[in-house]
Amino acid sequence: MQIIHSGDEVRQLVWSMRGRGKTVGVVPTMGALHDGHVSLVRKSVELCDHTIVTIFVNPTQFAAGEDLEKYPRTFDADCQAVKAAGAVCVFSPSITEMYPDGCSTFVDPPAVALPLEGISRPEHFRGVTTIVAKLFNLIPATHAVFGSKDYQQLKVVEAMVSDLNFGIQIVAGGIIREPDGLAMSSRNRYLSPADRASALSLSAALRGAKELARGGETDIAKLEAAMQKSLAGVDKLEYATIVDANTLQPMQTLRSPAQALIAARVGTTRLIDNERIL
Incomplete structure (x- = not known):
């Protein structure tokens, strides 16, 4: 497996693959990989002739006071995991390399970025x-x-690709959960034992809403x-809502497709989770 740090080099590699008629999958990550990420790599490997995994902790999607500096970095272990899953290259x-001096151009996110995370983290989706977009141009x-x-990030990327005519197919991977239901996240390692027990209320709240529906x-x-009642034990509930699964707009009466989404702070850790309930 190759490890590449140069944008020009990875672009040349991908065009050589495409020139031979091969399909190429890319799995963008910020590293600190867990089994959820690995499942995405495996999905790409099953679907495409070659798979490239990107590992880049992107500073422009972190606001001041967020966890950019302490975001976990486990590069060697990440490379071993994606190699075992079948990737041919890590970029x-x-x-x-990504933001050279003088770089001042940004991509404004589409309308689906405005609610939910767009309110809680207004600078996030522009990053x-x-x-x-930069990764898709390089790869x-x-x-x-x-x-x-x-989930909202997935819908934002889908809309951007459609609006800006990127010639790439977006593939959605499923949510991988721990045996007790906690959605896998690189930030789960921040949780104390007590916080982790409290964090189970996110998946429980989603299951409860789905059962009621x-x-x-x-x-x-x-x-x-x-x-919200199920989430009474979290330290701060940012949102627990049910929206149109395509537009992320609110609804008053449940109709298909409907997505339940939660963002909450447990201890000092911000967690998100979601579930299709109809």
Whole structure:
């Protein structure tokens, strides 16, 4: 497996693959990989002839006071994991490679970025769309695999690719959970034992809403109230809501497709989770 740090070098590699008629998948990550990330790599390996994993902790998607400096970095272990999963290359650029001096162009995110995370973290998605656009320009892949745990990010990337005519197919991977239901996240390692027990309320709240919906409850206010009650033990609830799964716009009466999404702080750790409930 190759490890490449140069944008020009990785672009040349991908065009050589494409020139031989091969399909190429890219899996963008910020490293600190867990089994959820590995599942995305495996999905790409199954789908494409060659898979490239990017590892880059993108500073422009972190606001002041967020965890950029302490975000976990486990590069050697990450490389071993993606190699075992079948990737042929890791692209791990420096900050100056991606944002050279004088770089002042950013990609404004689409409308689907405005609610939820767009309110809680208003600078976040501009950083996401910018770095993803730059990666897609450097890695002209046929497919890109994104996880569904960052559900709004997935919808933002899908909209950007459509709006800006990127010639790449976005593939969604599923949410991988721990045996007790906690969605896998690089930030789970920040949780104390007590915090981790409290964090289980996120997946429990989603399951509860899904069960109520399957039982015939269609009043969004009642469904959201039930979720919020389940989350009473978290340190700070940012949102627990049910929205249109495509537009992320609110609804008053449950209709398909509906997505339940949660963002909460448990201890000092910010966690997100989601579930299709109808």
